[in-house]
Amino acid sequence: MSKGALTRQAILDHGVEVAYHVGLGGLSIGTLAAGTGMSKSGLFAHFGSKESLQLDVLAHARAEFVETVIRPALAKPRGEPRVRALFEHWLACGRARLPGGCLFVKAATEFDEQAGPVRDQLVRDHRDLYESIAQIFRTGVSEGHFRADADPEQFAADLDGVMLAYYHNNRLLDDPAAETRARNAFEALLSAARA
Amino acid sequence: MSKGALTRQAILDHGVEVAYHVGLGGLSIGTLAAGTGMSKSGLFAHFGSKESLQLDVLAHARAEFVETVIRPALAKPRGEPRVRALFEHWLACGRARLPGGCLFVKAATEFDEQAGPVRDQLVRDHRDLYESIAQIFRTGVSEGHFRADADPEQFAADLDGVMLAYYHNNRLLDDPAAETRARNAFEALLSAARA
DNA sequence: TGACGAAACGAACGATCGTGCTATTCTCCT
DNA sequence: AGGAGAATAGCACGATCGTTCGTTTCGTCA
Secondary structure: OOHHHHHHHHHHHHHHHHHHHHOOOOOOHHHHHHHHOOOHHHHHOOOOOHHHHHHHHHHHHHHHHHHHHHHHHHOOOOOHHHHHHHHHHHHHHHHOOOHHHHHHHHHHHHHOOOOOHHHHHHHHHHHHHHHHHHHHHHHHHHOOOOOOOOOHHHHHHHHHHHHHHHHHHHHHOOOOOHHHHHHHHHHHHHHHHHO | OOHHHHHHHHHHHHHHHHHHHHOOOOOOHHHHHHHHOOOHHHHHOOOOOHHHHHHHHHHHHHHHHHHHHHHHHHOOOOOHHHHHHHHHHHHHHHHOOOHHHHHHHHHHHHHOOOOOHHHHHHHHHHHHHHHHHHHHHHHHHHOOOOOOOOOHHHHHHHHHHHHHHHHHHHHHOOOOOHHHHHHHHHHHHHHHHHO
């Protein structure tokens, strides 16, 4: 990897970490430069605009999320095991406070009322995520683990809700019961899909 | 109401509306002053600091939420009707894009990793909300509408999850099915609490 | 080793940020 | 009607914002 691409990765790593605390909109070229030991202009040259930086940070977080949550789940057997793996890795990503997945949630609420390329990208990402969840759930239907008339899109929304509540309780309230609550809710979802 | 208190209300009304789009952190004295037709310093004098402004905007939004969601629910008969009313008014607040409740959700993800008075207040508010939901649910238990061993705290977290997913789907994705999904999820929660 | 392109820097820009001051205008009570 | 005090405006400050430009350093290959 060339020198430029290397520092670029380092910037994005740090950018995801910072955005995880202050949000995508709270990212500033100056603090990001100071945090990576670069000059403002040196860092800026890698992206050309703040918006482009935000989009790149978002893409970096997305890649991290896919790598640590989606891909490991897809490696599991089709059906319920795969759904369970998806949930567990997602949960672990929140527990370990891996910025990747969390930044996604934060950026979604941050930009849901601010039109522009960042919002557009977030919409695409969110649709992709729902698509992925629904698809994974469908393997459970075709394997006979779940009812044939179960609605995969509904399951995707439900699971998203469970995870969003988990994030709130875990990160804002520091509630130690957050994970147990999420597990309970997830099991309720599964048993409803089975019966 | 005195002149000062009147413009103060007007500022906060507009502040909630603006924060609903750009977040609590995205609020700026300058744009808020321009939006209300005041001078920066004239507006600033009402609050003394930006943080104090944020806290007041938050309090304003909280009052709006209590007035349009919690209080109407408490006017209904104890038990399931009250829980249903809570859900319906909450849903309506999102559908009509009333900034009150939505700002609450947005601010929570915005400040969940930023220590300070705003975060502290948000934690208190969120705990109060969960407390209210759990309390309303408990009236359903004592009325015999719900199982005696149902966990009110778990229900509060579950309902919060349903609403969070609804907000995402409604505001970010503009998904017309969002409300139906939320209703399905809510009914599933209720029937699980009954059986 | 010399040269060339990529990468990083330093300085500066106009704009806006939050926040002080000091005036001026307005409200309200006697 | 007039005076006290609240409410608002005007102006300026240091800091930081995103961005541009010209220059210097670095990495790489002939």
